[in-house]
Amino acid sequence: MTQVSILIFDIFGTVVDWHGSIVREVSALYPQVDADAFALAWRGGYQPAMQRVRSGELGWTRIDDLHRMILDQILPRFGLEHLSEVERAHLNRVWHRLDAWPDSVAGLTRLKQRFTISSLSNGNIGLLTNMAKRAGLPWDCVLSAEVFRAYKPDPRTYLGVAEVFDVTPGEVMLVAAHQDDLAAARACGLATAYIERPFEFGQAHPKDVSPDAANTWHARDLQHLADQLGC
């Protein structure tokens, strides 16, 4: 068995709670809005927007700019079409202010003692850096789709990490709460760890967190992963 030395982490949903954080900010700013539906609509535009870049319809675009395009689209649906440029820009930066899940900082801190830990997110570097600084995420390195100019699940992202650290793909493990991300990483030869985040989409929308035997590890949260890896 190859020895894993590099852990890379999906961010939105795996390390931070995007749904709860957006609900928190939107509820505070615009109490008349259905914040749960707003968060789901915003996130719902994410994969289709990236698909426009993957297909070549749009050139390379950072997630900050995709988030803003989706935001502008959904505001009228929630009666917020009157928001000014300053208000839209501020709201769009909520993705830089997402809260970590309660176990994330302690879990990452333990894992960092034995492994090199890095993000591997479709979020852009500036977003990930601002988020980490605010939430106290102790990355050794901030890697993003922006470095590789390709979004996950493009193999260039997973294999790009192995190249950056000059290791074989089997020495890298992706940690994520999404089976499709993990499957794509596994197809590139990476080890994989699934993290249950049953309430990623909010308490009202629990998701299936059944194990997939194809993953190397299955953990309730990042503390539980650190337990299993002996950190």
Add this chain to the structure above:
Amino acid sequence: MTQVSILIFDIFGTVVDWHGSIVREVSALYPQVDADAFALAWRGGYQPAMQRVRSGELGWTRIDDLHRMILDQILPRFGLEHLSEVERAHLNRVWHRLDAWPDSVAGLTRLKQRFTISSLSNGNIGLLTNMAKRAGLPWDCVLSAEVFRAYKPDPRTYLGVAEVFDVTPGEVMLVAAHQDDLAAARACGLATAYIERPFEFGQAHPKDVSPDAANTWHARDLQHLADQLGC
């Protein structure tokens, strides 16, 4: 005056002591070699090697690979042409094991409280990450020429940082022990801070550390910079 929010740091010579670290390792491994001359010869090949990439003679090449090309060239000059592949690979990784100057970790830790701090080095991401982990450099982000596919002093590196963080160039300050690096950053609109490292090339080869009034700040070391910036 624009408010600086992002500090980016040159690494080799500014944050870490490449000369002293190479002398330390080479003296221990090969006591018969003039380690001071060896360190200077290795580093001396650095700018010419990058120039071969800038000129297009070589395609994009990471510093790890340039360091190895230079190493292979200089070994015979020091009677080390018999080194095996494993020994050469190990020695080449000394650049991942450079020691920080005594003030670096404490100075960066103070500066990090008020600024976002990132490397901006021609060294590759893997090298910078391994170095930071070993030396305890508390970066918020690890930026490298590798992200921008251009070496300093190419404007794409300095302006690329402003773009990554979605700020104006004037909100970024380069911290470096080399006036040419600082001058190139200034030409792009960045603020600049010069750090005296009189013994970058060893105690036997003190360098001129005179102030240049064009820099925004001039500091003895990173603790002194933190003092001046009120951190």
